[in-house]
Each structure stands twice: as C-alpha cells, then as structure tokens.
Amino acid sequence: MTLPGSAGELTLNAAQRAAVEHGTGPLLVLAGAGSGKTRVLTARVARIVDALGVAPHRVLAVTFTNKAAGEMRERIARLLGAEPRGMWIGTFHGLGARMLRLHAERVGRTAEYTIYDEDDTLTVVRRLMERAKVSIKDFAPKAVAAAISDAKNALVTPAEYERLAMTPLAKAVSAVYAALEPVLRAQNAVSFDDLLVLPVQLLTEHADLRAHYAARFEHLLVDEYQDTNHAQYEFVRLIAGPQGNVAVVGDDDQSIYGWRGADVRNILDFERDYPGARVVRLEENYRSTPGILALANVVIAQNTARRGKTLRATRPAGEPVTVLKALDDRDEADAIAEAIEIRRMNLRERPSEMAVLYRTNAQSRGIEESLRRRGIPYRLVGAVRFYDRREVRDLLAWLRLAANPADDEAFRRAITVPRRGIGEATVELMAESARALGIPLLGMTRRAGELEGVRPATRQALGDIARLADRFRASAADASVDQLILEILQATGYDEALRAEGPEGLDRLDNVRAMVEGAAETVVDDGGELGLRPLDHFLQKAMLVTAADQLGADADAVTLMTVHTAKGLEYPVIFVAGMEDGLFPLARAFDDPELLEEERRLLYVAITRAERKLTLTWAMTRRRNGELMPGMLSSFLSPVPKELYDAQLTSRLRGSASACAYPTPAMRRPGSPMTRPAAWAAPTEEESQVAPIYVKGARVRHKAFGSGTILDLAGSGRDAKVTIEFDDETVGRKRLVVAFAGLERDDE
16 A cells, blocks of 8 residues: 555555555444554545545544544654645544534634633532532532533433432532533533533534534544543534444453443444444554463453454564562562562663553552662652643633633632732622623623722722733733743732742742743644634643643653553553452452453553563552451453463562461452462462471561561461561560561571
C-alpha cells in the first residue's frame, strides 16, 4: 500500500490490510493489545482520502484523549504529505464542545459559554442543595453530583429521573437535577457531561442538524469503542446516519471503565446495531514477548462476555514472567525497589523503562517510600494535575470571567484572589438580588449602590472588580493569552500576594510561569474553525485535559500509577503489585459477575502493558484500613499453568519462618472461589531449609540493630516472636515480631 508523502509502502499484515482496505459500510476492528490499531486507523483515514477521493472535511475521527487525537493528525499528515485541513479529529468531549460552539443558541447558550469542570459543577450542586433544603449532612454533594453525572451519561432526563426516583437519595438528586440546567443556562455554562448530552440533544431534536452532519461526514471512525457510554453511543449512531459508513476500533477485553458508564455491550452488539458489518480481528501482537502473552491469554479466557481472540507474539522469547511472594506489603515494596535497582545496575536499564502498577492509589505510599530510601527517582501519576493546582485555578477564574461575564462560579473565585474584603454574606446578598433581576453576579457589581447594608469599602471593592473584568474582557479581544495572564497578575496584585506567602508562594509562582509559557505555546489552529478567540481556545484546552494527556514527562524516573491510568501505555518492564483476592480483584467483585469480569479485564490490561519483563507481586499479609489482614494469591491466577511463570520468594521471606505460615481456608472470604496454585500448596524445599535460622543460640542480623544471638522464641506463624541479644551494647536486648523484623542469618 503506497500513499503520497509516505516513506514508501506502508507495512501491514493481512488483517490490518483487510481493515484498511474495507470500502463502505460498517466495520468492526477487534484490535488486541499491541496489535497496531493506531496504524490501522491512520492508514484507513489516509486511504479514504487518497484512494477513495473523499475530501478531508467529510471525515470525522473520534479518540479518547487529546494526545491520541494529536498523534493521529500528525500521522495522517505524514501519510498524505499534507495537513488534512477541514477534517474533524478529536475527543468526544472536544468535538461536542466544537459542535456546541457552532449551535450554542439552540441550547440556550452563546458561543462564549464556559465549560464547568467537576469542581465547578460540585459547587453549583452544593448551592442548589441548600436552596432546595437538601441536607448536605444527609446526602453528600459529591454523591448527588455523581448521580446526576451518571444520569446525564445514560441520557436520563430530569423528568424521567423524577419518575424513577424511589429512594431518599434519588429524590434528593431529582430536586437538584431539575434545577441544574436552568442555572447553567443562566450562567452561559455547560458541565463536562453536557459536552456529550447537549450534542446528542441537538442531533435528536433538530432534524436539519442531524441531516447536515450525516451528509457532511461521509466516513466516521471511532477509536476505543469498548469504552463508550450511552451518550457517546448515541452520538456515533446519529452522526453515522443511514449510510452507516462507521468504522469502530476497540477491544472488548480491555473494557475497564464500567464504573464511569462505559458499556461493553456497545462493542459486543455492534453487528446487531449495524447489520452486515464486517468484523476484522487483529491478533498479532508487536509489543510483548510470548511468555507475557501466554499468561494474558489464559487469564482473559476465563471471561464469558467477550468476542474471543488469541494474541500471537511476533517478538522472540524473553525473560519468564515472575510471580513474587512477599511477607507483607512493606516487604513487597522493598522487593520491587530492589528488583528495579538490580535491573539498573546489572542490565543498565533506565528508570524510565520501568513502571509499577497497582489497583488502588493507596498502594503507592509504601512503594514510594522504598524507592526514596534507595534513591531511585520516580514520578507519581495521578497526583494533583497542573490545571487543578490552586494558583492555576485562581488565574483560570479571571480568564473565564473575561471570556464569559455570566460565569458566576468564576466570579466567586476571582473576587478572592487576592482577597478584597468581600465576605460570603455580601456575595449571597448579591446572588439574591441578581436572581431577582435575572443578571449575573458580575452585573450586580455595577449596581452595588442598590445593595442595602453593604459598607462603602465593600462597594468600592465591588466597583474595582467590575473595572478589572471590563479591562480584561477588552484585552481578550486581541491580546494573546500569555499577555492577558501577565496583565491579570499585575493588575490584581496576585503575583505580590503569592510572593508574600514565602517559599510555598514562590513555588506557586513557578507554576504560574509554566502556565504563561503554556499559554504562549497554544496554537489557535482548531481545524479551520472560525470565530474562536485565543482565550476561548486556551480555556477549552485547559478544561479538557485528562490525566492520561499529562503523562509525557521527560524525567528518567520509574512511573507509579494505577492500572486504569496505564491503559494505552507500554513499558519494557512492568511490576503489578497487590495480586491478592480482595485487592485485585476487589472484594466487592465476588458478588457481581459483571464487575468480576471487568476486574479480570483490568488485569489483562496490566499484563499487556509489559514488553519484555513482567513481575506480579503479592503479600501474605497487608495492612489495610489500619488492620493487618491475611492475603491469598489472586484467584485470577488460579487457572494459569505453573510452567507459565517463575514462582519466587522475597529475600526476607526466604529467611523467615513465617514463609511456612499460610492463611487457612477459614481466613478466606466467605463464598470466594479462590484457590491456591500448586506452587504455594506447601512450604518449598528452600523454605524448609532456612527454617532452622530461628533456634536458640542462632546468629542473626537485623538491618538497623546489627548482629546478635537468639535467646528465646515464642509463638508461631506470623505471630512468632524472638528475643535477641545484639552485639551493640547501645542496642542491647530486644524482643521482635519475626514477620516484620527482616532478620537474616549471620554466618560470619
């Protein structure tokens, strides 16, 4: 296959070529992990434009991250030898925002509308709860906001929600949900969920728009189709139109976002929705070694709700998969850090080539501590995002107010940076008057003289706010965003306020500088879209950034993150920590067959992130919620033949009598199907040989206390205790719990 501007013939295997060269009609590409789906997507778009002669502006490509959209556009441009001008390429939310800009008036907004993120929406929800007399003590605002979000993504209207509301929580949510849209409309704002819901509303309620987009986009391509929710499903269906030239690429085995509304049935039932669809399976894996893929295939084969495919390796054999058993979570973390250090020293592997994945964020703390003790650089993905930092959100409030004077949430934050003596009581008084007059809070600053009981100094401060907002709005018409930020910093005195905070404030100023630099680099080339000011473009970009979009750090450091965050990434060396029942899978999954299968898909995702070395770790005991709990190897690994992995013990466990202490069946979770692989059915020969270390008179070594002699033993299993007389007189005699002492034999 040769395309203009390409470096010659694009290399494709038979299945990839079949997907790329498919003509018209619906197409489902089941793309296994590491099977080259991005290559297929971009090559198919290029072929549609080049070989089929379809104009770029008649092609719509949907991805799930801004990073993926940018990479797709760059690859298509390279294949075609020119920019695909006019082509819509972006995320569901980004494309929804673009469509709303063009037709904002049909949903009661203007093109200058503000996108409210989760925090903004939560603030509005809390205020509406107070207005509706819904107690925030009885119902958490976050729970109410989450329920509304779920309803929106499922396209459940406030009226329908009210009809279905049976529980006290649902009735409370219903009251807030019904009041939310009028408030957002009055503030010329939309929630993040509305970027999906309102475009579907536009296409559903306006036949002319539905016909327009169905005719314009002759070909529709969707990436990661297994992660679509109901609103995204409807968006695709409505735009695909009667011609049905929709090609979706996805992997039902990697559907891991059911908790946020993704419906795996969208990909499982594709042929029902699009009769006559062609199905192509991409099963050749270009990422992982055969041993890693063999493990992945066995694990995922246990699921029943799947289309079925088997990954085939194209790489030569490599290191075996390791399943590492640890004494406890601290031992597990130390063992991971030790393995990373050994690979750095012996194999000359860089920290950036390695990643540690875990099921829950709480697991990172111990791993971080172990890496720090060894001086191993790491970066924690999932910490506070740049655009979530206080100083950045403060400046964004002023930018949002300059872009949209009706943004009441931006106004409430802007008046506090820096503080101007405008208290909450004054703001609430303004809010009541503003609602009565039908104007935004900023409008009330120009009528501060009408507010009774407000001090002259406060009226002056409100007047200053109005003048600043007018000034910044005027500047936004033709100034670049970085210039506007600098103007805001100086005019408001915010830079001086940060300096006054001392060292922490100086660190925040560094983040402000980074924000200015980022704004300067923003390119206002949004696929040929007209009428979008630089400020609007910058705000839209800032509000649509996702955690996955911020992973491009250049630091040579080990990456720590949850498996969910690792979706779509790959590393030469992967450690998956916490492979125990109750943690991976989570305990609640045993009562929900669908959730259990999603947890297994999550493990499949974790396994297939590894290129050449995979290590799965688990601990015999783990401290959870302040309590030391016994652990059992994850039942997800029970069907795996023992020849597919190398079972190992940590060095601490090899030197501990507790290696012989296994959780009994009585310790297992009631009703859990967990079974222990044969490799852990009984103490190994190696474990039995080291047991005599714990006898009276034996010499042992402790990491902190040095060498000593065992004087006495008490208890058994993980409750075993030992009394040791240490050689160092300043340490003396100590009584230690064997399970946590980390003792080693001292043969010197």
